[in-house]
Amino acid sequence: MKRAALYVIAGPVGIAAYGLVRLWGRSDGVYGPGLDWQAAHLVGLAGMVFFVPAVLALSRLLPRSPWRNGVVALTLVGLAATMVQFGADIVEGLLAADRAEMSALGADFKDIPGVEVVFYDVVPQLFFLGLVVLAGMLAARRRLPWWGVPLLLTGTLLPVVTLDLLPIGGLCMLVALAPALPALRRQGERVEPPVAVQ
Template identity: 85%
Template sequence: MKRAAICVIAGPVGIAAYGLVRLWGKSDEVYGPGFDWQAAHLLGLAGMVFFVPAVLALSRLLPRSPWRSGVVALTLIGLAATMVQFGADIVEGLLAADRAEMSALSADFKDIPGVEVAFYDVVPQLFFLGLVVLAGMLAAKRRLPWWSAPLLLVGIVLPVVTLDLLPIGGLCMLVALAPALPAVAQQSEPTTPPIIVH
């Protein structure tokens, strides 16, 4: 299987794994800081990283257009903001001695002007919005079934209800994107332009 197809699988799996480790960490009612917090957030961050090539690969199933470029750009901007959020959570977990100190560090970071909008409340949502729109565009071109975009939306909304539903949300995202795997696997890998030495 081509690397791009693996990334399409690994992105949602990373989100589901993040949710599962989070539930395991909460089982003793002492979640963060510590190994469970770091493991969960590293898995979530890995999922976001895998989504970058996944989004690019899925977009290549569509004809080039300003709409495609715009949706991909917004999706990647949202992804970048989400990665910063995960990175901040990881750093705060490393620096804090207990949950109260970790919450205080998080509050200090969010108090920086623009941080809450850029990395928490608004910009990260562009990733999820862009992914659903991209799935809708793929469905319109019959590269995904009609139910992929609604199922993807369900997978995104479930963790908003409660983060405990993250594993199911990740699974929904995986099932929604899975029909595109054969087409993604058939893509030729992007090539690096040759270096010309004068």
């Protein structure tokens, strides 16, 4: 399997794995700080990192245009904000001795002007919005089936209801994007024609 296709798989799998490790960590009634908190957030951060090349690869299935570039830029900005959020959670988990101290550290970080809007409430949502719009553009070009768009939207909205639905959300995202894998593999197999020797 070509690397681009692997990234498209790894991103949603990272989200689903984050949800599963989180559920495991919460099963004893004590979640964070500790190994379970760090493991969940490291897996989630890895998923976000994999989404960067995945978004770029999916965008290359579309013709170049300012609209495509704008959607990709907004999606990557949202991803960057989400990565900062995960990074902050990891650092707070490392510094805190207990849940109360971790919550206090998180509150201190959010009290910095602009942090809550940029890294929590607004900008991270651009990743999910941009990914759904990108899927819609791919569906319009028949690179994805029409049902991939509502399924992807469902996958992004389920965690809003409750984070316990993260594993199902990640699975929905994976199934929605999987039909693009053959096109990504074919794209990776393309080679430039040899230059004729004069």
